[in-house]
Amino acid sequence: MKKLIITALAGAMAAGSGLALAERGGKEIYDSKCFACHSTGAAGAPKIGDAAAWAPRLEQGMDTLMKHAKDGLNAMPPMGTCMDCSDAELQAAVQYMIDQSK
Template identity: 65%
Template structure:
C-alpha cells in the first residue's frame, strides 16, 4: 500500500517538472493568432512583410522585451501568460518567418 501511495504521489509532481516547450507555430495558433491573424488593434498581421519590416530591424531581443512588457493595445505577454522566453521567441520567429 505504501509503495502505491509513493508511486501515485510521484506521478502528481511530473507536470510540475516535465513541461515540454511549445514550438512557435503551436504558440501562435493557441495564443497569438487572436490578434495577429486579423490585425486587431493594429497588431502586425501574420505574413504582412511591410508591417513586420520595422520590427525585424529591431532584432529578437527588442521584440521579446516588447512582447513581454506589452505595447499599445497588446498587454504584457500578449495572451500567453504561461509562455517561457523560449516559447515567446519561437512564436515571434514564426511570425517573422511568415513575413519574409
C-alpha cells in the first residue's frame, strides 16, 4: 500500500510540473491542426511548399509569424486551432512549414 501511495504521489507531482507531457514536434502539430488550411490554401493560408507565398511572411521575421500564429490574423484563428499547443510546439509547427516551403 505504501508503494502505491508513493507511486501515485510521484505521478501527480510529475503531472503538475508539466514533465509528464512530452512536447509534440512540428510535423505532428501540422498534421493534426494546420494541414486543413495550409495544404490547400484555404482562406488565403500560404500553402506548405509554396516558397513564393511564404516569402513575404518570412521577410517579416519569426517574431511576427509567431504573433500571427498565436493571435490569429484575418481568417486564421488564434493558435491555428491548437489551443493545447505550447509556445514551443506552435513555433515548431511554424518552423516545419517554413522548412518545407524553401
